[in-house]
Amino acid sequence: MLITGATGGLGKALVREALARGHQVRATGRAAYAGPGEFVACDLTAPDADLYALAEGCQSVIHAAALSASWGSREDFAAANVEATHRMLDAASAAGCQRFVFVSSPSIYARFRDQEQIGEHTPPADWPLNHYARTKLAAERVALAPRSDGMATCAIRPRALVGEGDRVILPRLVEMASRQRLPLPGGGKALVELTDLRDVAWACLEAEERAHAITGKGINISGGRPVAVRDLARLLAEALGHKPQMVHLPMPLARVLATVMERGAQLVGAKSEPPLTRYSLAMLGHSQTFDPEPARRMLGFTPQHDALETLLTEARKLEGAA
Secondary structure, three states: EEEEEEOOOOHHHHHHHHHOOOOEEEEEOOOOOOOOOOOEEEEOOOOOOOOOHHHHHOOEEEEEOOOOOOOOOOOHHHHHHHHHEEEEEEHHHHOOOOOOEOOHHHHHOOOOEEEEEEEEOOOOOOOOOHHHHHHHHHHHHHHOOOOOOOEEEEEEEEEEEEOOOOOOOHHHHHHHHHOOOEEHHHHOOEEEEOOEEHEEEHHHHHHHHHHOOOOOOOEEEEEOEEEEHHHHHHHHHHOOOOEEEEEEEEEEHHEEEEEEEEHHHHHHHOOOOOOOOHHHHHHHHHOOOOOOHHHHHHHHOOOOOOOOHHHHHHHHHHHHHH
């Protein structure tokens, strides 16, 4: 089994789950790797990357490599998320792989309205709110397109991944919770569902086993325990030993601020993300919860870990190391 993106938090969890199930694993990624199994360093976006050699001899591919960020250039996102996925699919097919699991994202649903119990027939947003959401949707459509080579393909969309090795969600939340004043769009009433990396890894490996039965399907995965943004911020601040003043930020004002900050950063070619963007506002200012029935029916998935407690545990580790 080939696992791409194996040096990230999810990638490491995928390798552990795959080995626990008895798979022989070939892991690949751009960063340094100190985990078990065979490892091949590779930048999937490099023009001379031999992706066929990566996939050769593998029965399955779990493609978790991506540019997982909310800010960056259109070209970088397209190369990492769309072009690399297209090339990885072609290489897997040429190498005779039988199953291909694409790790997608529920960012494809991001809208400026509350969405509760998002289901398998909920359409993606008509206008993706950033390059990440746009390219993940484009890559998912490539991965799930009908095929003539017999390779079964499916997609897993995990929501707000937290756990050991997370370099996306925890750093952003820690930065927010560390501020003296913490503006909360809509008063922080929006509901979010965190998901433990270990549960996501289980779902991806289960999807690999059932790939021929669920080919062409995209399945949403979440921890299934909604928590209000305000409560999440309070608990995380307490875990870090902080006491920020939480300030209600009306949504109409937040929309204006997000648009102005984002456009201004784009005009000056800012490398770092502004404090508020339309995408972050949609994620933190509007509820996004998921119907668990499709994942339960197609994968037998039930979360085994309390993702909120996982997040707080990782935060306490940071506080203890400070």
